[in-house]
Amino acid sequence: VSGVPTSGDERTVLERLATLLGPPPAGEVWAGDDAAVVENPPGHLLFSTDALVEGVHFTRALSSLEDIGWKALACNLSDLAAMGGRPLAAVVALCGAAAADLDGIYRGVTGAAERYGCAVVGGDLSDAEEMVVTVAVLGTTDGRPPVLRSGGRPGDRLFVTGPLGSSAAGLRLLRAGEGESNEAVRRHRRPLPRLGEGTAAAELGASAMLDLSDGLSLDLDRLARASGVGVELITVPVAAGASEEEALGGGEDYELLFSLPPGREAAGLFAARGLATPIEIGVLVGDRDRRTLRGAPLPLLGYLHRLSGGRPEGE
Amino acid sequence: VSGVPTSGDERTVLERLATLLGPPPAGEVWAGDDAAVVENPPGHLLFSTDALVEGVHFTRALSSLEDIGWKALACNLSDLAAMGGRPLAAVVALCGAAAADLDGIYRGVTGAAERYGCAVVGGDLSDAEEMVVTVAVLGTTDGRPPVLRSGGRPGDRLFVTGPLGSSAAGLRLLRAGEGESNEAVRRHRRPLPRLGEGTAAAELGASAMLDLSDGLSLDLDRLARASGVGVELITVPVAAGASEEEALGGGEDYELLFSLPPGREAAGLFAARGLATPIEIGVLVGDRDRRTLRGAPLPLLGYLHRLSGGRPEGE
Numbered sequence: 001v002s003g004v005p006t007s008g009d010e011r012t013v014l015e016r017l018a019t020l021l022g023p024p025p026a027g028e029v030w031a032g033d034d035a036a037v038v039e040n041p042p043g044h045l046l047f048s049t050d051a052l053v054e055g056v057h058f059t060r061a062l063s064s065l066e067d068i069g070w071k072a073l074a075c076n077l078s079d080l081a082a083m084g085g086r087p088l089a090a091v092v093a094l095c096g097a098a099a100a101d102l103d104g105i106y107r108g109v110t111g112a113a114e115r116y117g118c119a120v121v122g123g124d125l126s127d128a129e130e131m132v133v134t135v136a137v138l139g140t141t142d143g144r145p146p147v148l149r150s151g152g153r154p155g156d157r158l159f160v161t162g163p164l165g166s167s168a169a170g171l172r173l174l175r176a177g178e179g180e181s182n183e184a185v186r187r188h189r190r191p192l193p194r195l196g197e198g199t200a201a202a203e204l205g206a207s208a209m210l211d212l213s214d215g216l217s218l219d220l221d222r223l224a225r226a227s228g229v230g231v232e233l234i235t236v237p238v239a240a241g242a243s244e245e246e247a248l249g250g251g252e253d254y255e256l257l258f259s260l261p262p263g264r265e266a267a268g269l270f271a272a273r274g275l276a277t278p279i280e281i282g283v284l285v286g287d288r289d290r291r292t293l294r295g296a297p298l299p300l301l302g303y304l305h306r307l308s309g310g311r312p313e314g315e
Numbered sequence: 316v317s318g319v320p321t322s323g324d325e326r327t328v329l330e331r332l333a334t335l336l337g338p339p340p341a342g343e344v345w346a347g348d349d350a351a352v353v354e355n356p357p358g359h360l361l362f363s364t365d366a367l368v369e370g371v372h373f374t375r376a377l378s379s380l381e382d383i384g385w386k387a388l389a390c391n392l393s394d395l396a397a398m399g400g401r402p403l404a405a406v407v408a409l410c411g412a413a414a415a416d417l418d419g420i421y422r423g424v425t426g427a428a429e430r431y432g433c434a435v436v437g438g439d440l441s442d443a444e445e446m447v448v449t450v451a452v453l454g455t456t457d458g459r460p461p462v463l464r465s466g467g468r469p470g471d472r473l474f475v476t477g478p479l480g481s482s483a484a485g486l487r488l489l490r491a492g493e494g495e496s497n498e499a500v501r502r503h504r505r506p507l508p509r510l511g512e513g514t515a516a517a518e519l520g521a522s523a524m525l526d527l528s529d530g531l532s533l534d535l536d537r538l539a540r541a542s543g544v545g546v547e548l549i550t551v552p553v554a555a556g557a558s559e560e561e562a563l564g565g566g567e568d569y570e571l572l573f574s575l576p577p578g579r580e581a582a583g584l585f586a587a588r589g590l591a592t593p594i595e596i597g598v599l600v601g602d603r604d605r606r607t608l609r610g611a612p613l614p615l616l617g618y619l620h621r622l623s624g625g626r627p628e629g630e
Contacts, residue, residue, distance in 0.1 A: 027359060028359070029461065029463060032464070032541070033398065033461075033463050033464050033465075033525075033541075034363065034393075034394040034395075034397035034398055034464070034524075034525055034526060035361040035362060035363035035394045035395055035397070035398050035400070035452075035454065035461075036361065036362045036363060037359045037360070037361060037362075037398070037461050038359060038360050038362055039359060039360075040355060040356075040357070040358060040359055040360045041355075042355070043355060044342060044343070044352045044353060044354060044355055045352070045353050045354075045355045045360075045453070046350040046351070046352060046353075047350060047351045047352075047353055047404055047406055047436060047437065047451075047453055048349065048350035048351060048406060048437060049406040049407070049408045049437065049438060049439050049449070049451055050408065050439050051408040051410050051439050051441050051447070051449060053410050053411075053441050053442065053443045055443075055444070056441055056442045056443065057441070078349075079349040079350045080349075080350055082349035082350070083348065083349055083350045083352070085350065089362055091362055091363060091364040091451055092364070093364045093365065093366040093449045093451075095366050095368050095447055095449075096368075121362060122362065122363060122364065123364060124364050124365050124366050124449075126366050126368050126371055126372070127368065127371045128368045128371065128445065128447060129370070129444065129445050130443065130444050130445060132366070132410055132443060132447045132449070134364070134366060134408045134410075134439075134447070134449035134451075136362075136364055136406055136408075136449075136451030137350075138360070138362055138453065139350065146344065146348075146350075146352050148344060148348050149347070149348050149349070150348075209349075210348075210349055211349060226347070226348075
């Protein structure tokens with residue numbers, strides 16, 4: 001942990017943070033030195049980063065400080081889930097937060113960290129005009145090959161780990177001043193990284209996987225391009241209260257999209273682990289230009305619910 | 316790599332980035348999937364993050380885009396150096412950069428990465444009002460115990476890896492519209508992480524170490540507090556063109572400060588590796604409240620050269 005305190009006394013902030021983090025296990029060093037020292041399991045490491053920017057990914061009017069902290073870690077953990085990995089450690093660079101806001105943000109971060117078994121081991125604090133929370137995560141697949149986006153083959157069946165559009169619907173409700181206690185609003189504010197689901201899909205031999213951060217339509221296109229295949233969707237599972245457009249183009253659901261080779265079944269292992277049965281949504285095909293939904297062209301939507309009004313990509 | 320493109324086509328940006336990164340070694344996966352997959356050497360891992368914020372850590376008027384990219388990686392590598400480690404991999408979250416600026420920033424990042432043997436394996440892009448470049452780095456000590464801030468003992472001698480104040484002097488010259496080709500200006504714009512020096516100090520049995528990011532006075536206080544010792548300085552090595560105040564309170568020199576137990580000598584190993592001889596500046600003492608320079612109280616200065624006019628900490 002280093003850097004400029006936003007205001008207040010940095011030492012006090014770090015001591016408070018250390019209290020929230022708890023003591024590290026023997027041999028590890030968390031916040032307080034130049035770099036954290038963390039345990040190193042066998043096999044390759046997963047390493048990823050995602051930034052949340054005020055006005056782009058969140059507003060303080062619609063999300064609490066704890067929500068912001070939760071979401072900053074959760075969207076990073078989702079990237080590990082999408083590789084079939086589990087988290088080891090995270091570092092948090094927090095720019096532009098007032099001293100009085102730090103505690104709430106860190107409570108959100110550590111809340112998600114505890115729930116998903118990720119050690120928060122360090123970070124950085126800086127002044128900034130707007131709030132930017134950047135998390136980097138380290139993970140492991142425990143020796144299994146990571147599940148890439150590029151392994152999908154024609155004939156593989158496509159699944160998602162849950163119905164889609166909740167986050168976009170939740171944001172729509174919040175903007176209308178509604179739905180404080182609504183499930184979609186909760187999903188918008190506190191997305192749930194599908195770590196157990198990602199591990200299960202990897203163990204089942206998923207050929208390709210990614211997390212739905214930018215909408216099914218756009219993320220599906222990414223998986224198809226990386227794998228060099230086309231896609232025929234038979235259905236789009238729409239979450240309660242969401243529209244099909246929100247399910248296709250509203251991002252930040254953080255459900256996983258994965259493909260399974262023919263003959264593999266997901267339901268048994270998922271059920272045995274208390275996870276919801278993945279929903280089969282279509283199949284990969286050899287024609288790499290094909291993108292259909294129920295036989296009609298699949299609309300390419302994305303970023304519908306970005307707070308700053310992002311545009312669809314790829315147009 | 317995921318996230319919102321700042322402008323332009325994200326795919327084009329990522330393809331260009333992949334060109335700059337070059338292909339990963341067998342078994343690794345860099346930019347293009349949900350998380351990077353990197354090799355995992357034995358021993359514990361070092362993990363750290365640092366953010367550079369426009370207007371706080373740099374301005375585009377005084378630094379080029381390449382300088383900004385270089386510095387963002389270099390200050391993170393410096394944290395690994397301060398643990399006695401070497402870099403393995405970095406991820407770069409870039410917020411608020413125009414599409415036209417990405418290439419310059421990434422060239423700076425990859426320039427530093429090549430020089431110091433750090434793979435840049437992924438990142439994130441987002442819109443933002445101001446530019447924030449957050450890097451996270453992963454490193455290893457190759458099985459050696461990491462050198463913490465807390466291991467200094469009374470009687471240990473204190474060293475720095477070079478004269479101080481260059482970065483602050485360089486900024487002063489730039490603000491005065493001078494010194495485009497000055498060495499101090501170069502050091503301000505492109506700090507040099509002391510990775511070879513950090514490894515050598517660790518091999519020599521350095522008892523405590525940190526990198527001088529916020530000024531000798533403040534960083535020395537951090538080492539002393541972490542180690543529970545006091546400090547008696549005999550000298551402050553001032554870089555050419557800098558003042559003693561800049562050497563004490565101007566940060567971002569990124570030289571290393573380390574302590575050696577009695578009887579250990581640094582000069583031989585450093586010379587054998589072609590590194591400048593560390594400069595002995597004082598000694599650690601048992602009175603933990605003691606902070607003296609040539610017998611007089613050591614002024615507690617810091618952040619003198621922060622662009623946004625940060626205040627001394629600890630007051």
